[in-house]
Amino acid sequence: MSRISRKRHWERIYEGAEEEKLSWYEEVPTLSLDLAGQCELDQNSRILIAGAGTSRLADFLLERGFTDIIATDISSQALALLKRRLGSPAAGKVTFVADDLLQPKLLPGFSPVQLWHDRAVLHFFIDEEDRQAYFDLLRQMLAPGGYALLAAFNLQSVKMCSGLPVMNYNAEMLSEALGDEFELLSSFDYTHHTPSGEPRPYVYGLWRKAFQRMA
């Protein structure tokens, strides 16, 4: 899928969308918050929410005192909705970056991040070339000693979402894609239920990047 078609697809999803009806909607991103809480971060640590959409993660990170959050998404519409909802508490603390994780123009210019968070984004990248581009960006942007928190549809989950095919994962597959520099700290399966009650099994994992590049 080309960059333009990808962007058009996701812009359409968010135009006129009711946030609470999106199949991936979570009122409270409890597991993301729990795993982020296990990272050695201070309130000034830079956190990147990849494919943030209109997720409530930024709301809760702000509530917990974090001051340097990057919310990035291919959809400007999603980021506009997110910015509106977050309102003034986000001023100076959340940077909204409309960019494509697969062909990023702006993200590589940012200084390294201490936590890369992705829930329900990576699994849309099914071509090997796209997966490579995604993991190259993650490795490039993550500071030494930084954390990757990934949540993707697991092997028992659906094969399509939002009209797009997905790639299913387990923790070993994610570890392999991240590479030897990353140590798996925790992983588990969790079934999210869509607002209409359908099960969507995910694998969650938290990895730490080595402080020094492996020889």
Ligand SMILES: C[S@@+](CC[C@H](N)C(=O)[O-])C[C@H]1O[C@@H](n2cnc3c(N)ncnc32)[C@H](O)[C@@H]1O
């Ligand atoms: C299923 S939603 C998940 C949103 C959010 N992470 C959450 O958990 O609520 C997938 C998100 O990834 C974004 N996305 C898809 N492809 C992308 C790409 N190539 N670059 C950046 N964002 C992308 C979409 O616009 C959408 O907001």
